[in-house]
Each structure stands twice: as C-alpha cells, then as structure tokens.
Amino acid sequence: MNQRSLSLSLIVSAGLFVSGASHAQLNLQQFGIGGGNSSNSATAPSSGGVTQLLQSYVGANQQVLSGQSSLASAMGMGSAADKAQQAAGMLSGGTPSASTLSQVGSTQQSLSQTLTQAFASGGTPSGAPVNKQAFTDGLSSLGKGVSQYSSLKSGLGSLGQMSPTSMLQSGLNPQTAQAASYIAQSAPGQLQSLMSTLSAAVQFASSHGISVPSIATTALEGVQ
DSSP: OOHHHHHHHHHHHTTOSOTTOOOOSOOGGGGTOSSSOOTTGGGOOOHHHHHHHHHHHHHHHHHHHHHHHHHHHHTTOHHHHHHHHHHHHTTOSSOOOHHHHHHHHHHHHHHHHHHHHHHHHTSOTTOOOOOHHHHHHHHHHHHHHHHHHHHTHHHHHHHTTOOHHHHHHTTOOHHHHHHHHHHHHHHHHHHHHHHHHHHHHHHHHHHTTOOOOHHHHHHHHHHO
16 A cells, blocks of 8 residues: 555544545546655645645535536526535635535535436426526536646645644644545545536537537546
C-alpha cells in the first residue's frame, strides 16, 4: 500500500469519513490519489489550501445543481428542478459540514439518475415539447460544473497525502477535516455519474435539434 492510499485508510480508521457515505467503486487514481510517486508528500496542502479546495468543490456543485435544475425544467420535471435548487441553497453561507455535503451529494446523484432515465426515454415525461433554450442553458451549467470537478484533480491528490493528524496540525478544525475527507472519498464517483448524465444530455440534445454549447462537449473531452 503506498503512502497516499495509507493516508486515506488512516482517515477512515480515524472516523473522519461520513458514516452514511457509500461510494465503494472509487477511481481515486483518476484524481491523483493512489498510485504514482509519493516523494512530494511533504508538500501537502496547508489549511488555506484545503479551505480553497472546499470552496472550489462547493462552487462546482452549485454549478452542477444549477445545470440539473435547468435541464429538469426543460424536460417539464418541476419537482426535480425544485430539489436541485433546494440542494444548491444548502451550500450557501460558510463552509458546509460533511453531513450537509453528504445530503447534497445524495440529491445530486439521484437527480443524475432521474435525468439520465428521462433522456433515455426519448422525450419529456408528460409528452410536452422540450424547452430548448432552458435545455441549452442547463448543458452549459452542467458542462461548467463537470469542468470544475475535473480541475479539483491536483488538489485531491495532495489531500490524499494527508493523515488525520497532519490535517489537524495544519490548522484545520475537525468539521473542515471531515468535509475534506468526504470530498476525497466522494468526488471521483460523483464526477463519473455527472459525466454519464452530461453525455446522455448531449446525445438527447443532438437528436432533438437542441443547440449544444461548446463547454458541454469540451468538458466531456477534457475528463476522458
């Protein structure tokens, strides 16, 4: 087991991961956690660096939820759109707790599944026409969110090098350390799900004469 993987194991054993989070199929190497050379472990991020990572993660999720809300509205799925907006509201006002991030993550994943199923059906649940402008807006926001998720790669790699002790010694309070640990555990699986949803949305748009913004296709290409 290399040092980065050991760091994550220590975090788990210290109880810093959220008990309700279940993301067993993690591809952590995709985010620079696990594998590779651990010689730069001494350059683990400072308290300010981890705080910046948290802020970037929150921003990415707000962007994603905005996109999911617009896509749901475009498909006539008002309830799903409302859920996305409510989840985005939970991320406003300071650093969210790991519990809050877990709730938002669950909502986001559920919305991804709901939207992907709707796209696969080939039309809106009610049979009404798709709001093409709202759909394009949603593609743009979701594409930006996926790109922002991808940009977290290097930060997550550094975070994976930190043990629970080093997190606290760097000046992080326990709540922030728990939130950081949740991100390291969950972000890879979330990105994978979002990529699937974005890909399905782009295919749906292409087959329904809906304009696909370049950020949507660029985001997919940039993460592959």
